[in-house]
Amino acid sequence: MELLNNLILGFGVALTPINMAYCFIGVLVGTLVGVLPGLGPLATMAMLLPITFNMAPVTALIMLAGIYYGAQYGGSTTAILVNLPGESSSVVTCIDGYQMARQGRAGAALAISALGSFFAGTVSTMLIAGFAPPLADLALKFGPSAYFSLMVLGLVSAIVLASGSIAKAIAMVLLGILLGLVGTDVNSGVARFTFGISELSDGVGFVIVAMGVFGFTEVIVSLELNEKREVFTKKVTGLWLTKDEFKAAAPAVLRGTMLGSMLGILPGGGALLSSFAAYSFEKKISKNPSKFGKGAIEGVAAPESANNAGAQTSFIPLLTLGIPSNPVMALMMGAMMIHNIQPGPQIVINQPELFWGMIASMWVGNLMLVVFNLPLIGMWVKLLSVPYRFLFPAILLFCGIGIYTLSYNTFDIYLAVLFGFLGYLFVKLECEAAPLMLGFILGPMMEESLRRALLISRGDPAVFLTNPISLCMLIAATALLGIVIMPAVRRKREDVFVE
Amino acid sequence: MIKKITCWVASIVLIAFSVGAFAQDYPNQPIRIIVPYTAGGSSDFVARTVATRMQENMNHPVVVENRPGGNAVIGTELVAKARPDGYTLLLGGSSVLSANPALYNNLPYDALKDFAPLTNAVVSPIVVVVHPSLPVNSIKELIAYAKANPGKLNYGSAGVGNTLHLAAEMFCLTTGTSMTHVPYKGASQALGDLLGGSIQVMFDLPQTPLSNIQAGKLKALAVTGEKRIAVMPDVPTMAEAGLPEYQFGTWIGLVAPAKTPPAIVSRLHKEMVKVLNQPEVKESFAKQVMEVKASESSEAFAQFIKSEIDRLRNLVQTANIKPE
Numbered sequence: 001m002e003l004l005n006n007l008i009l010g011f012g013v014a015l016t017p018i019n020m021a022y023c024f025i026g027v028l029v030g031t032l033v034g035v036l037p038g039l040g041p042l043a044t045m046a047m048l049l050p051i052t053f054n055m056a057p058v059t060a061l062i063m064l065a066g067i068y069y070g071a072q073y074g075g076s077t078t079a080i081l082v083n084l085p086g087e088s089s090s091v092v093t094c095i096d097g098y099q100m101a102r103q104g105r106a107g108a109a110l111a112i113s114a115l116g117s118f119f120a121g122t123v124s125t126m127l128i129a130g131f132a133p134p135l136a137d138l139a140l141k142f143g144p145s146a147y148f149s150l151m152v153l154g155l156v157s158a159i160v161l162a163s164g165s166i167a168k169a170i171a172m173v174l175l176g177i178l179l180g181l182v183g184t185d186v187n188s189g190v191a192r193f194t195f196g197i198s199e200l201s202d203g204v205g206f207v208i209v210a211m212g213v214f215g216f217t218e219v220i221v222s223l224e225l226n227e228k229r230e231v232f233t234k235k236v237t238g239l240w241l242t243k244d245e246f247k248a249a250a251p252a253v254l255r256g257t258m259l260g261s262m263l264g265i266l267p268g269g270g271a272l273l274s275s276f277a278a279y280s281f282e283k284k285i286s287k288n289p290s291k292f293g294k295g296a297i298e299g300v301a302a303p304e305s306a307n308n309a310g311a312q313t314s315f316i317p318l319l320t321l322g323i324p325s326n327p328v329m330a331l332m333m334g335a336m337m338i339h340n341i342q343p344g345p346q347i348v349i350n351q352p353e354l355f356w357g358m359i360a361s362m363w364v365g366n367l368m369l370v371v372f373n374l375p376l377i378g379m380w381v382k383l384l385s386v387p388y389r390f391l392f393p394a395i396l397l398f399c400g401i402g403i404y405t406l407s408y409n410t411f412d413i414y415l416a417v418l419f420g421f422l423g424y425l426f427v428k429l430e431c432e433a434a435p436l437m438l439g440f441i442l443g444p445m446m447e448e449s450l451r452r453a454l455l456i457s458r459g460d461p462a463v464f465l466t467n468p469i470s471l472c473m474l475i476a477a478t479a480l481l482g483i484v485i486m487p488a489v490r491r492k493r494e495d496v497f498v499e
Numbered sequence: 500m501i502k503k504i505t506c507w508v509a510s511i512v513l514i515a516f517s518v519g520a521f522a523q524d525y526p527n528q529p530i531r532i533i534v535p536y537t538a539g540g541s542s543d544f545v546a547r548t549v550a551t552r553m554q555e556n557m558n559h560p561v562v563v564e565n566r567p568g569g570n571a572v573i574g575t576e577l578v579a580k581a582r583p584d585g586y587t588l589l590l591g592g593s594s595v596l597s598a599n600p601a602l603y604n605n606l607p608y609d610a611l612k613d614f615a616p617l618t619n620a621v622v623s624p625i626v627v628v629v630h631p632s633l634p635v636n637s638i639k640e641l642i643a644y645a646k647a648n649p650g651k652l653n654y655g656s657a658g659v660g661n662t663l664h665l666a667a668e669m670f671c672l673t674t675g676t677s678m679t680h681v682p683y684k685g686a687s688q689a690l691g692d693l694l695g696g697s698i699q700v701m702f703d704l705p706q707t708p709l710s711n712i713q714a715g716k717l718k719a720l721a722v723t724g725e726k727r728i729a730v731m732p733d734v735p736t737m738a739e740a741g742l743p744e745y746q747f748g749t750w751i752g753l754v755a756p757a758k759t760p761p762a763i764v765s766r767l768h769k770e771m772v773k774v775l776n777q778p779e780v781k782e783s784f785a786k787q788v789m790e791v792k793a794s795e796s797s798e799a800f801a802q803f804i805k806s807e808i809d810r811l812r813n814l815v816q817t818a819n820i821k822p823e
Binding site: 049184321327340344345 | 537538539540541543544547548551563564565566567568569570572573576607653658659660679681682683684685687688690691692694695696697698706707709710711713714716783786787
């Protein structure tokens, strides 16, 4: 009953005209920012921060939060239409979403993205409302050894991500890990693989690699093939989901939401990891894994729901413990500081209308987003019929601008172009980019956790087995590895016997 | 032909005007304050507050630009190499202007020669927090525990060579104890593990763990500085806790590129000190446990920076801290 009272309080705050207006502005700006490749919610929120000085604290936070989860909605649009991830968390959506667009199913892909995200947003908002403190405590139990084992599990599932040869997938994961190692090492302060270039001392940015390997590569490949792109719009068989697609996607949305909500709480994880995990999970439990990578609707529904759920639940550590779990949350914390609010365990007690108002407005924002995005699907699909010779310069231009806004450094753009050529090489060699991206994210986190766990245990490796969470993860990882490798081994043996 | 001549004359006239722009009074372009960290941190907060107020007082745009990266080196280098015309300033603090020079020999800037200091803005003490499961309730007990279990305690920091790391090392040096350093990518991550119990101790700026201390999830043992912090009235100072010889504070100030004309330097100094002395500014900083401490003059600030670098260089050499 207390929950109901709190929610009423929250909605009372969220549904005032001014808060609703700023919520709308926030999600609108967020969607636009999400659609534009490169430019992310972090840069936008930083730019809009001064505007919030004269607003009431709740209003300011509602707007900023709206930008963040609005960007998750928007990022999927370009991922589906032109294989360009607008947000780093939409990288996975590119895989099946773009294939769906090529088959004329762009409308369905966009629709399920919006619907799945809305469902995920609703569920995760309820989770935050009901279980924020216990979830936060659960997140605290993830010490370095548990993190390491989670990353191992994630890396094993990266092999699942690939549709082609397993050897190539492993190679791409390793290459991704190597790329991720560039930068300053946390545990020793030494700069590795930076060749003295100070722009590389923080590592290669994920957005840069994603833009290069997905965006620029796609432009190069499309121009080479010179394929007739009318096929995209000619074969458009309706802008909505068929009944079969809906039936297939619904459970995927559910699973994606659950996975995303759980992973979003962990600091460092957030929306990014959740979309990868959801995709791998869907593929692994699917009765027909070969359809993934060729336009399976579950491959769009699950990651999209997961990344929205992850984005919302990543507010939990900030609102309950005062610990930001990613740079966007750190910015929110800064915004709170500017308004003289101290995020932490006291917020729920001292400023309940702030806490519950924010939570209620998250749901309101999600509603606004789905109402706003669904009718626009027709317009987005029309975009596909723009002749490619106009489309690709626009893509390149927006990518360039977006990358530049990351650090105001032209070096980043050169780096992205380099990755574009690299991605082209991968396409020619029939290697997939998705395992590379996953290795790139997980590798450094895994190394950091490994060394930290060993540092704390004074070099005793048993710590990975004595920690219960860590042990569970490692067992799951071994089991998954076995399941993945077994069919390949068995098939080879059968080939040998046939000989 | 006429058209060509007209074009030439027009361009020359325009160029003449643009050159003439420099001769006008300062300021006639927006002033940028570069913050070498991402938006949302305490440095960023200080910069934005000062910028907004300066803009109000001077009736002239003052904007904040975030240029994070490379352990704050990238933004700092930018200002070190910027034109000394008073339009590009740096918000630098103890990490950028005293810790980095003490630790690294090959920085692309020289903290003493490449900058014209303007004024200090705020100072912040360090608080020693421990996980509640640790059976210590005061600094003396912590020292005793650490001496009885050398190397057993883990303390977190925001990175190798970070001021929090240096603060802890100085403590170990002063008290003759040894604790194991566990670096993280930022104080918030370290705080997360401290709450979870993986690490037991942390030397941190007060505002980060404040709400958790108030909620009882962490124990604060002592604060550095001369007086107790208003938001943590039960936490004794180092002197009260029996360790007056350990002092460590962090500071945030503003500098301009070297060779900035002295007239501009003193104008900026005046404007900034005016902002810093405003009661609302003092109050909003105090809420984030930062005390306004404006320098009396730019030269005084320059002296202060030099003494800080020397002090930390001494610490780094004695404690043998080597990042690279």
